[in-house]
Structure formats: structure tokens, C-alpha cells
Amino acid sequence: MDGDRCLPDERAQQGSGPAVIPVLWRLGSMDGAQTRLHEALKTEVVKKLDGDGLEVALVELQHGRDDTSYSLHVCPSSYTADGAQTTDLLALAGFQRGRCGFLTGRECYAKDVDETLDPEVFAPAFVRAYGAFRQAEHHLETCGILLDLPEGWGFFRGRHSRRRQRGSPGPSGDGHTSSRRERVKDASDERFAYVFTWIEGGRDRGWTTHYRPMPLPLSPEVRATFDYLGLREFEQCPEFDFAQCFWRFVAFENDDAIVESNAGFAHRGFDSHATHFSAAIERLLEVHRELVPFGMSFLHPIATSPTGTSMPEPSGPRPTLLREGSVPYAYDVAISFAGTERALAEKLAERVRAADFEVYYDDFSPAHMWGKDLIVYFDDIYRRRSRYCVIFISKEYVERVWTNHERRSAQARALQERGREYILPVQVDTTELPGMPPTVHRLQLKEHSIERIADLLIQRLRQRG
Numbered sequence: 001m002d003g004d005r006c007l008p009d010e011r012a013q014q015g016s017g018p019a020v021i022p023v024l025w026r027l028g029s030m031d032g033a034q035t036r037l038h039e040a041l042k043t044e045v046v047k048k049l050d051g052d053g054l055e056v057a058l059v060e061l062q063h064g065r066d067d068t069s070y071s072l073h074v075c076p077s078s079y080t081a082d083g084a085q086t087t088d089l090l091a092l093a094g095f096q097r098g099r100c101g102f103l104t105g106r107e108c109y110a111k112d113v114d115e116t117l118d119p120e121v122f123a124p125a126f127v128r129a130y131g132a133f134r135q136a137e138h139h140l141e142t143c144g145i146l147l148d149l150p151e152g153w154g155f156f157r158g159r160h161s162r163r164r165q166r167g168s169p170g171p172s173g174d175g176h177t178s179s180r181r182e183r184v185k186d187a188s189d190e191r192f193a194y195v196f197t198w199i200e201g202g203r204d205r206g207w208t209t210h211y212r213p214m215p216l217p218l219s220p221e222v223r224a225t226f227d228y229l230g231l232r233e234f235e236q237c238p239e240f241d242f243a244q245c246f247w248r249f250v251a252f253e254n255d256d257a258i259v260e261s262n263a264g265f266a267h268r269g270f271d272s273h274a275t276h277f278s279a280a281i282e283r284l285l286e287v288h289r290e291l292v293p294f295g296m297s298f299l300h301p302i303a304t305s306p307t308g309t310s311m312p313e314p315s316g317p318r319p320t321l322l323r324e325g326s327v328p329y330a331y332d333v334a335i336s337f338a339g340t341e342r343a344l345a346e347k348l349a350e351r352v353r354a355a356d357f358e359v360y361y362d363d364f365s366p367a368h369m370w371g372k373d374l375i376v377y378f379d380d381i382y383r384r385r386s387r388y389c390v391i392f393i394s395k396e397y398v399e400r401v402w403t404n405h406e407r408r409s410a411q412a413r414a415l416q417e418r419g420r421e422y423i424l425p426v427q428v429d430t431t432e433l434p435g436m437p438p439t440v441h442r443l444q445l446k447e448h449s450i451e452r453i454a455d456l457l458i459q460r461l462r463q464r465g
Helices: 032-038 086-092 119-142 220-229 263-271 273-294 339-354 374-383 395-399 401-416 450-464
Strands: 042-051 054-064 067-076 096-099 107-113 180-188 192-201 204-213 232-237 243-251 331-336 386-393 423-427
Touching: 032 054, 032 067, 032 096, 032 107, 042 119, 054 119, 067 086, 067 119, 086 096, 086 107, 086 119, 119 273, 180 263, 180 273, 192 263, 192 273, 204 232, 204 263, 220 273, 243 263, 263 273, 331 339, 331 374, 331 401, 331 450, 339 386, 339 395, 339 450, 374 386, 374 401, 386 395, 386 401, 386 450, 395 401, 401 423, 423 450
Parallel strands: 331 386, 386 423
Antiparallel strands: 042 054, 054 067, 067 107, 096 107, 180 192, 192 204, 204 243, 232 243
């Protein structure tokens, strides 16, 4: 690899993929937008870090007396032997590949950002987003759906980026209207109904997979996710009593009886939908949830919805989803407590979860915490990911190290709410909570049973729903 690049041989990390090779293409001239990301009359690196496979820098660029901008520069230092690369997600999130004088190498991916963006917060969030993106890719490929990947390995191999297009060509028609149409099979999960049909007529010959969310309407985020996946909307689908559906088409390939056609591929993909498609949508929403606090997403356009939810609501408990509105919550409520109050916290969590709300309670997700940096993880939960935070205030709570980390994160969020309630305190004894004024109303455990407190919390969540 070129020694000036951010991926010299000793730092290039990958699994079983091919070795990193030297730069083979000339760096072209940048357009005006790219130039503004990298060049100015005066530049200053505000913050720079290197870790988790990413070199990241926030740069201030002064173009004139009253013209200052900020750009974020990212140079990935690892790649995988197959599938989506970090460069693909960077490009999908709006970063542009170009020459860079702020990082170790000659190139990076850069994007115009707000001056408040903190690289130390962005970097781990992006790593999480990329992990979710890879999981979504696996689920979708099992369903026979290929993600549109714009970059590939070009950056790592010193070559031009090469886009991976979706495999099967689309139909010439609408995927429904045909001289011959046959319903082959159907399936469903908690979120979607699926129908697999064969159509043959005119220039089209192949299979249409129909998707019916249960129920509609969808949120803008899920609609944008469908758009990214290439799912089209059809208003009067005969497979669902002429109600709306979303659909995709797989063209039949290879009429030669000697060589196997793609029929097996098409059928296996459909058969996997009931166990993999909803999980893929969840992971893609998780990618969006990680990126959107930084003004980024791979979903375009991003809008907030006054009605509907991010995924169709199932009849049973729902998995973690984006909540309604502009703030991407993963949990309706997070519970912060000391070990002495675990029994109370568990009763509260179980009762609220039984009412079909998302609750963060540590024993609900022990495997998810395994191997994570818990300081970062808990800060994310109590400062960003929850609509409300219930704190059990006790002497033990104030004295514990971890509960104080949680408290500080929750209070930082409460400050951002500018007077709107976020922390819902439950007073276990007479201990004062640092940073909480005595005028904030607390539910006294000596006056209310934990069941009554849970019911009041459910009432509050429904009022805000």
C-alpha cells in the first residue's frame, strides 16, 4: 500500500480477503463541494482520534471573515473479505471520497457537519451502525435481496469505487398485471404478510413477492427503508383483497434445461422471509437510529410522522423500534436502580412490559451487554435512547459508582429537555439525589405500592403515545 495512505500494509486489517495492494489510480481533481470539505483560507483540526478501525477528524474551515464550515473526515483502516464495507455505509450516509490532508493517508471520506459533532461520540456510534448494517445484509441475502452497495473495496485497494447493483432486473410492468398469474404460496410473521406469485406475459416472466404490513400506515422511516431496498408500492393488490402492498420482482433466468434455473434461489429466498425479513428491517432501522443524531442517515428523504409507528404493530410484545415522532427512541422507559432495589425494579419492568411498552431493564438483555464498553453503553441508554427514565432514589443508589454514571447521563438528558419531564423519581428512603431540586415531585414508595407506581407509569406512557 502507498506509504502516505491511511492503510499501510502493517495496519490493513481484514479476514480472509485478498492482500492490500498499492494505489493504482490517480487521484482526480475535486469538485467545488469536495474542495469546500478539504480546503479553506484557514483550517484547524478541532479533534482527532484513531481506533476501532477508524481514523476520524473534525475540521474547522474558514473560507472568509464570516464564512466558516466544519467537516468530518473518516479513514477506515479495516475491511472484510465479502459483503458490505465501512466505505459503503459512509457513502450511503452522505460522505464523499476524496483527497485528504488532515488524516494519515492521501484519501478519506468527508462530510459537511455541525460544529457540535463530537468524533468521540460519532466513532462508536458508526461502528455500531455498521455492525447492524452487516446483520441486515445477512438477513436480506437469506431472503434473496441484495443491498445496493456504492463503494466496494476500491478505497482499500487503491482503485476506483465500484457499485454493486441489485441482482435481478425489474419487470417491464407493475409486477401484478399479466395474462397469466398464479399464487404459489404465502407466509407471515408478526409484522408482515407475504405472498409469492408467478407472472408470465409480454416480456415479463418470473416471481413477484408481495409485502403487506399489518397494519398500515407505515412511518416515513420504514417507507424510506422499503425504497432503499427497491420495494415498490401498488395500491390495489389482488393478493390482499385489492388493498395496498409493496412488491419486488425476480425475473426467471435460464431456459436451458441442462443448467439449473434460478427457481430454487427464488423459492428459498421467499421461504426465508417469515424468519428473516422483519429482523432485517429492524437492523436497518437500528442503523438509522445510530446515525440520525449526527444529522446523517442512509434513508432518503428522512421525515417525521405525525401518525403511525415505525413498524406495523403486532398483537404481542414488540421488538425494539423507532418510536413515533422526531426523536429515535429505542425504549419507552429505562430503569435506573441500585442492587438493593432490584426486586422493585424487576416488578416495575415486568408490569410495564406486559402492557406492551419497551423497557430497558438490565436483566432483559444480558447477552446484548456482553463485551460492550458499559460506560458508553449506559450513557447511550440513559441519555439518548429512552423517552423516560425512572430512578429509584436510595442511599445505596447515591453511593454506587455505576448508578452515578447512569444518573449523570439521565440528568444531562433532562437538561436537554428544557423543562419537559424526563426523570421520573421514585423515593425509596429520605436520601436526596445530587442535582435534583427538592421541588421535583417524587412518588414515595411508602405511600404507593410498586404495582400502583407501574400503573401510573403506564398511564403516563399512554398519554405520551
